[in-house]
Amino acid sequence: MSYVDLNLLTALDVLLAECSVTKAAQRLGVSPSAMSRTLSRLRTATGDQLLVLAGRTMVPTPYAEQLGKRAHELARNARAVLQPANSAVDLATLERTFTIRANDGFVDLVGASLMAAIAQTARRVRIRFVSKPDKDARALREGMIDLEVGVLGTAAPEIKTRLLFRDRFVGICRTGHPLLTRVTAKRYASCSHVVVSRKPQFTGPVDDALALLGQSRIISMVVPTFANAMQIVRHSDLVGLVPRSSLGSASPGNRAESAGIEYFELPVRTPAINVSAIWHPRLHADPAHRWLRDTIFAICKNAAP
Structure with a gap:
C-alpha cells in the first residue's frame, strides 16, 4: 500500500473551500509559497489541475467540484479519529454490559448498592458477576472480563489496580x-x-x-x-x-x-487483606469503565468494614 499523506487531505479541503492559495495558506498557518507547493503535490496525486486561474481568481475544475463535499467529510472524519478520546459519557443513554470477576462475599457486600447506583444514573447498564476459579490475567487481557475485584494474584506487569478497602x-x-x-x-x-x-x-x-x-x-x-x-x-x-x-x-x-x-x-x-479493583490498560481511559470503577470505589468506601 502506497504512503498517503493525510495533510494533503486537509489542504485539499481548505483549498476547495477558499479557491485561493493565499487564503488557504492563512487558514492553515503556512506561507503562500508552501501552499502553492502543496497544490502542486495535490495535482500530481489526483492527476487533475483542481484549481485554475480565471482572470485574477481561481476556480475549481469539474473534478474538483465533485471532490469538494467528499474531501470535506473525509478531512473532518480524519481529524475526529486522530483527536484525543472523548472523556465524557452520557450515562443516561449508555447501553453496556460489564463483566466483573469477584467472590461471593464481595457480590453480597456491594451488589445491592451497585444496582441502586445504576438505577439512578445509568439504567441501561447491566452487571454480570462471574466466579473466580483463579487469578490468571488472561481473562483481563483477552477481554473476557472487564474488571476483577479481590487480592492481586498476578505478576502481569501491565495490569492496573486501585485499592478498594482493607479487610481482615x-x-x-x-x-x-x-x-x-x-x-x-x-x-x-x-x-x-x-x-x-x-x-x-x-x-x-x-x-x-x-x-x-x-x-x-x-x-x-x-x-x-x-x-x-x-x-x-x-x-x-x-x-x-x-x-x-x-x-x-x-x-x-x-x-x-x-x-x-x-x-x-x-x-x-x-x-490485612487488600481488596483491589484490577483491570487491563486498554480500558483505563474508557469513560464508561472509569465511571464503573469510581462508582464501585465510592460504594466500598462506605460499605467496607
Whole structure:
C-alpha cells in the first residue's frame, strides 16, 4: 500500500473551500509559497489541475467540484479519529454490559448498592458477576472480563489496580458455640475447622500464626465459597474463617446477617487483606469503565468494614 499523506487531505479541503492559495495558506498557518507547493503535490496525486486561474481568481475544475463535499467529510472524519478520546459519557443513554470477576462475599457486600447506583444514573447498564476459579490475567487481557475485584494474584506487569478497602479474617461459629465463652489460641485450635480454598491447600496465614504459639488447627473440611462455609457452620460445631466484609453489618458477639452465625476476632494476628479493583490498560481511559470503577470505589468506601 502506497504512503498517503493525510495533510494533503486537509489542504485539499481548505483549498476547495477558499479557491485561493493565499487564503488557504492563512487558514492553515503556512506561507503562500508552501501552499502553492502543496497544490502542486495535490495535482500530481489526483492527476487533475483542481484549481485554475480565471482572470485574477481561481476556480475549481469539474473534478474538483465533485471532490469538494467528499474531501470535506473525509478531512473532518480524519481529524475526529486522530483527536484525543472523548472523556465524557452520557450515562443516561449508555447501553453496556460489564463483566466483573469477584467472590461471593464481595457480590453480597456491594451488589445491592451497585444496582441502586445504576438505577439512578445509568439504567441501561447491566452487571454480570462471574466466579473466580483463579487469578490468571488472561481473562483481563483477552477481554473476557472487564474488571476483577479481590487480592492481586498476578505478576502481569501491565495490569492496573486501585485499592478498594482493607479487610481482615474473622472466625465464625454457630450461635451458642462453646468457643464463644472464651476465645483463646489453644481453644480455637482445638476445634474442628472448615476452610475456604479454591486450591488443593488446607493451611494459610492463620496456621502460620498458630504455629508460632505451638498450636495447630484441626481442618476437617474444605469448601469453595464463603457461603458454603457459613451454611456448614450454622448447622454444625465446625468453626469457619471468612473475611469480615462477608458478614455485612454484624458486630462481634452478635448474630451476623445470616441468622444463626456469630463471629469473633481471631486469637492470633493475620495480615490485612487488600481488596483491589484490577483491570487491563486498554480500558483505563474508557469513560464508561472509569465511571464503573469510581462508582464501585465510592460504594466500598462506605460499605467496607
